[in-house]
Amino acid sequence: MAEAERMIVTEEAARWAALERRDPDADGHFVYSVRTTGIYCRPSCRARRANPENIAFHISCAAAEAAGFRACRRCRPNEPSRQARQAEAVARACRMIEASESAPPLADLARAAGMSAHYFHRVFRMIAGVTPAAFAEARRAARVADGLQRAGSVTEAVYEAGYNSASRFYAGAGARLGMSPRAYRAGGTGAAIRFAATTCYLGVILVATTERGICAILLGDAPDELVQDLRRRFPKADIQEGDPDFERLIAQVVAFVEAPATSLDLPLDIGGTAFQQRVWEALRKIPPGATASYAEIARAIGEPAAVRAVAQACGANGIAVAIPCHRVVRSDGALSGYRFGVERKRRLLARESGEG
Numbered sequence: 560m561a562e563a564e565r566m567i568v569t570e571e572a573a574r575w576a577a578l579e580r581r582d583p584d585a586d587g588h589f590v591y592s593v594r595t596t597g598i599y600c601r602p603s604c605r606a607r608r609a610n611p612e613n614i615a616f617h618i619s620c621a622a623a624e625a626a627g628f629r630a631c632r633r634c635r636p637n638e639p640s641r642q643a644r645q646a647e648a649v650a651r652a653c654r655m656i657e658a659s660e661s662a663p664p665l666a667d668l669a670r671a672a673g674m675s676a677h678y679f680h681r682v683f684r685m686i687a688g689v690t691p692a693a694f695a696e697a698r699r700a701a702r703v704a705d706g707l708q709r710a711g712s713v714t715e716a717v718y719e720a721g722y723n724s725a726s727r728f729y730a731g732a733g734a735r736l737g738m739s740p741r742a743y744r745a746g747g748t749g750a751a752i753r754f755a756a757t758t759c760y761l762g763v764i765l766v767a768t769t770e771r772g773i774c775a776i777l778l779g780d781a782p783d784e785l786v787q788d789l790r791r792r793f794p795k796a797d798i799q800e801g802d803p804d805f806e807r808l809i810a811q812v813v814a815f816v817e818a819p820a821t822s823l824d825l826p827l828d829i830g831g832t833a834f835q836q837r838v839w840e841a842l843r844k845i846p847p848g849a850t851a852s853y854a855e856i857a858r859a860i861g862e863p864a865a866v867r868a869v870a871q872a873c874g875a876n877g878i879a880v881a882i883p884c885h886r887v888v889r890s891d892g893a894l895s896g897y898r899f900g901v902e903r904k905r906r907l908l909a910r911e912s913g914e915g
Contacts, residue, residue, distance in 0.1 A: 574616050577602045586640045590617050592628040599623035604634035642864075648672035649686045652679075653694065662695035685864040689834050753801040754789060755809045756782040759816050760910075761903050764879075765789065766809045768801075772826030776812060776879045778899040816880050819847050819911050823881050831875065834865075838872035845886045847911040852890045874898055880907065 577585035585602035592599040593609040599617065600606060617623040620630065620637045630637045639647070652668045668691055669679035683691050752774065754767040765785035767775040777785045790798055801808070808825070815823040829836060837860045844859075845851050851859075857869045873884040876898065885904045889895045897904035 571616070574602070575611075578608075578614075581605065583640070583642055586636075586642070590620055590623050590636050591615065592617060592623050592626065597628055598631045599628040599636060600631040601634045601636045601640065603640075604631055604636075606631065606633055645682050646686055648674070648679075649683050652683060652691065653687070656691070656695045662692065665691055685862065687865070687868070693833060752789070752796050752798045753805055754786070754798065755801045755805050756785060757809055757813060759813050761816065761899075761906060764809075764813060764816065766812045767798075768805075768808070769828045771828035773812070773878060773881065774828040775877045776816075776881055777877065778879050778903055812881075819880060819883070819907070827878060827881060829878065829882070831872075834868065835872040835875055838869050839876060839882045839884075842873070842876075842883050842886065843881075845883060847883075848913070850886050850888045850892075850908065853887055853895075854890055856887060870895075886911075 574585070574589055574591075576582075577588075578591060581603045583603040588602075590599045590601060592615050594613040594615065595609065599620070615626075617626065617628075623636075624630075649672075652672055655663055655668060655671060665676050665680060668683075669676040672679050672682075674682065680691065683694075687694055752767055752769055754765055754775075756763055756765040758764070761778050763779050763782050763785060765775065765777040765779070765782065766773060767777075767789055775789060777788060779785045779788075790796075811825060812823065815821055829839060831839065838856060841856050841859045853866045853869045853873070854863070857863050857866045860869075862868070869887075873887055874896070876882050876884045879885075879899055885897055885907045887895075894901055894904055894908075
C-alpha cells in the first residue's frame with residue numbers, strides 16, 4: 560500500500576473512532592453526513608447513530624453543504640461549539656472580574672453568561688481550573704503585588720486592589736507573595752536566597768533556597784544566565800552564593816538528578832497558585848520511567864477540560880526534576896515543549912527508563 564493510501568486509511572479509522580466516542584475534541588476537524596436524513600453533524604452529536612453505510616465524512620461544513628446536506632439542528636455544526644461558547648462566556652466573566660474593583664457576585668457573572676449560577680460555577684471551574692471566587696482572589700492579590708511597587712503604603716495598595724479589610728489580605732499574604740508584603744514591595748528586600756551552581760549530565764544546574772526550602776532548580780548552559788534568571792525574580796533580595804554547608808545540599812540535588820529513581824528528601828518552597836500546586840502535586844505522583852499526558856493530569860486533578868491550564872502550570876514550574884514536568888507528554892506520546900529544553904527532557908526520560 561502506498562504511503563498516501565496508508566495515511567487515508569489511518570485518518571478514516573481515526574474519524575470512525577472519534578465518532579464512536581462522540582469525541583468533542585474532534586469537533587472542528589471534520590463533520591459527518593447521513594445520507595438517509597440529508598443532514599450533517601459534529602462528531603460529538605448526541606443524536607442516535609446512523610447505519611455506518613449511510614455515513615460519509617467531510618472536511619468542513621462548507622464541503623458537507625456543497626454535497627447537498629443541511630446542518631443538524633441539535634448539534635449546530637455550523638455554529639461555534641458548546642465548548643467554544645462556554646470558553647467565551649468564561650473569558651467574558653474573567654474580563655468582568657478583572658475590570659471590577661471588588662469581586663462581582665456569582666449571580667451577576669452567571670446572568671451575563673446566560674447560565675444558572677450553579678451551572679456557571681461548574682463551567683467556570685472546568686475551563687479555568689479554579690472557581691470564580693479563587694480567580695477573583697488571585698487577581699486582587701496580583702493587583703496588590705503590582706500596587707506594592709508604586710503605592711505610598713502597603714495599606715494603600717491593599718485597599719486599591721479591592722480588599723475591604725487589610726487584615727483579610729494579611730491573613731494569606733505570605734502564601735500569595737512568598738514573603739511579607741513589605742518585603743515584596745521593596746523588591747524582595749530582606750528575603751534571603753542562597754544559591755550554588757555546578758555541572759551535571761544535563762549541563763549547568765543551579766539550586767536556590769529560601770528559609771522554607773528549595774525554591775528553584777534551574778537547568779541551562781551557562782551559570783551566569785541562570786543567576787540572572789534568579790535575580791530577575793527578586794532584584795532587591797539578598798541573593799548570595801551558599802556557604803560550604805550549601806555545597807553539600809547541591810550535591811544531594813545533583814545526585815538526585817543523576818539518579819531520579821531515588822528520592823529527594825529535602826523540603827521544597829513551591830509557591831505558585833492553588834491550581835498550579837494541584838498540578839505539581841499530581842506530577843510528583845508520576846513514577847520515574849513513566850509518563851502521563853496533559854489530559855491525564857487534568858483528569859487526575861478532577862479538571863478534565865483544563866488541559867491548556869495544566870500545560871501552562873507545567874511551563875511555570877521552576878523546580879526541575881523534583882517536580883517532574885519532564886514526564887508529561889502529548890496524548891500521542893510525542894515530546895512537547897519543556898522549559899529547560901526538549902533535548903534535556905529527552906535525556907531525562909531516557910535516563911529514567913534505563914536507556915540513557
